[in-house]
Amino acid sequence: MSRTTAEIAARARETGRLGIDTEFMGEGRYQPLLCLVQIALDAGDGESEVIVLDPLTETYDPEPLADVMADPGVEIVLHAARQDVALLRRDWGRPLRNVFDTQVAAGFAGMRAQLGYEPLLKETLGVRLRKSASFTRWDDRPLTDEQLGYAREDVLHLLPLAGALQDRLAELGRLEWAREECRAFEDIDDRRDLDLVFGKLPRVNSLEPAQRAVARELVEWREEAARSGDRPVSSVLHDAALIEIAKRRPQSTDRLRQIRGLNDATLHRRGKAIVEAVARGRERDPIPVEGVRPTQPDAEDAPLIALGEALIRTRAMEAGLAYELIAARADLQRIITAVRADEDEPAVRTLQGWRREVVGLELLELLHGRRALRVGPTRRIDITD
Template structure:
């Protein structure tokens, strides 16, 4: 124990001296409410250490302080879940994150580039992925698993260095760092009173039904957390929506709902009925304007036109399109322009995205510019005379 704690302290001191630390985690999400943290791999300089939180008792505070230190860059790849798990398990925050997957999208690679593929494309290194789906919660770990875990961070710093060099040459490094702030804020904490908003087809429910859906989904979330089980193992999403629509008033009626098995009626029937009754007594929930999907048939071609402009500018800038916009971003822009409403608060109209294409898109939708295909197939936008 003392030896491990000494290594943890040493890693923290090294990171402070280096001003940089790379990390990855291995976790098991199956059969649990939240993923179980199984390994934490740390790299500082060329030194790699694999920490095992399942078989060792150590105080992560020195490393947690490093992760929260804005003077120390934390390098990860596709690190949203790593950040969320360590935020919860180590009671820490992240302030200075560089995610190589996010950054790669600004360097002309796919915004969803996998670590192995990116290593090959950038550094011409291939790593075996033989242990990807092994049981990380089983002990003892095999030599294959340990080698795999080490491999996930051994080349992380050279990869980050190369991507940062490419971005600096293109003047895109600060854009990438801005985008990595979202990764630094990742969390897997969920508000039981808000999870109903992620239910399928929830916008099709009326205000009273939404209140029932909120109550049932909230009960399900708290139950899953207490029992450490996936929410779908308590009740599946379609069943929650159907319960909200039908609001059964007896256990007999409850048993007629698809997805409500006899075992659910026996073990959880009273709790489900209590949640339904709570929802019935609650204030009906009216959707805010931003929660609706206000597009009409006329918007489809305009959204496609907007997408073509964004894709063209992304290609010219050497950026992954997904970093700039998605249909969920473009639809409210198009609808607001059609209705002469204020600009929606979407990422495409903020910061560097607005500079790259957002302003141009707004002028196009306002009829102040025209779009056509120019020489070489380039999409050209010109002012209206």
Template structure:
């Protein structure tokens, strides 16, 4: 390590020849504006098993282009475990798309195993392999890496193909492989790019501010993001969300007025007080930003028993199908379905799309319309009946 470019090209060629690539990453996010990609470990099928290589993305001499192109090749299956963070990092840092993803954690939920299962526990449950995991919380951004760290990184991809193959066999037997692949396709698009509009919309109590205060809040968001990016630190360490909204609401025009607002770190106030006041002044000069979204209505008083009934049906169907409940519905999904029914429309939630609708979505709507009923058999199992 580092691998020369010709070796990365060789890896890419092997991946294309076999149609598969296993990949994992190590990263550091604590105290940073953006998570730092520190290590990439890959495995490709080889005549004697698998070839494993560890790549150092912090080395400026490493050109990841050959492997980045493989990740975007739809003819190469990319095998990962718990891929969300890895995909987001690789898309941003290597400037590539990721296609044909197979996530073994997602697959496990469709194969009757625990949702959100860790890699080590899945290896034990599915393959009977136990890993001595010892370096997961080490500082991956420090160089040189220890032999223990490199060994740990290699282990994270050593058995990924075996695990994927075993899970795919289980899913084929159950007719669920395409369901799992459909779920993995969503992960191919995840991103960790910071969207200022989304950050602004997620601020606490932002919908309750008047239009002029919202303009100040937006200016403060932009100032905070710029400073955090420049100093590579978390935005909350620059100015916490709650304090930002309160400053926008009060619009202080002096140090004294700013000091009367709770939640501002004294050190930040001392170092950045003038910058905050300047951002507030710029915000006052901005075009007011009226609230144009929809305030979520309060839950209907009769929703609680209906949600409990809905959850009973969903849990019954996922138990019958040996699926993880978390894959199918959440309380928020069920709440949205109820709200949609009251408005005479289907809610745009995952439970009413794709394989989930086939599994339970249509039946759930029928239950809530009074067209189905739940009964309890003598063996204390829930049964769905027509009315």
């Protein structure tokens, strides 16, 4: 490491920005292991200084970097930032502020959504990368010269790329749209919310309240077993098997053995602990299904979804925006379900912020019968009142 973390942070504050990327290993673990952190500092004249931190072999103080990345006065540049932001927040204990994601920016600049770093660099700056080491073992030490070269190159052009994209977006009047979209990264956190995990279990709402209490206890037991053993949650106990155990509530390993989805290795290693978790769940207060069940999708919604997609794709092409930035099928389904049931507008991204301006209001007009689509003389879709 050529600079201390305090020096890196001070330079980032001087220039007002910092580029960052990580290498990690997630296979076979409870959570991904942060293996390398690559930082790009603005060296002037379009050049970058690259520093590589190795969390597995180096001793360094992450506090100055954590502080600077939480400083809204410093722009933090990443590409496809979600996993990097989650890892850094978890390991360094701070949220990231003022994130600029070059992948998100590309979608607003008329390029396709989720464009990879290599093709984006080639298209924007004419730079070609050597991606030979991307799928190597980043948790093995020592790292090879090839791996270190790859890691450094991954951030070397990140700041110039961000600058070029920002210039293009400013010309299009969309720079603030991209910044608004990137603010969502400030809320990313990879800590698992067990209430959400429980709520997303398949068929959990079909269980009786006493069975749901057992399922909640099994969720807590499984999480701790996965965390303490540094294993993926699904390798401890699959969701389908968890629900079936909660439904049957076995009181012995013999009864547990009769449930499908549990292999011999799981029964041998974890059978006793599962039965004990079931017993604790039996002692918990029953958990009723709360709230009113929302209006369900209708099979006849499919044509309306297709109609909405046609409108959104048309406006996206006209605006030079990636369609995926504006809506997902799930967003459309919620909007259409709410319109059909005469409910309030759902809190989906398509009806909020800049998306509402581009197409959200028009989509509502279409679904209420106040707009129409037709094939015009040029064999393209026209939208009419």
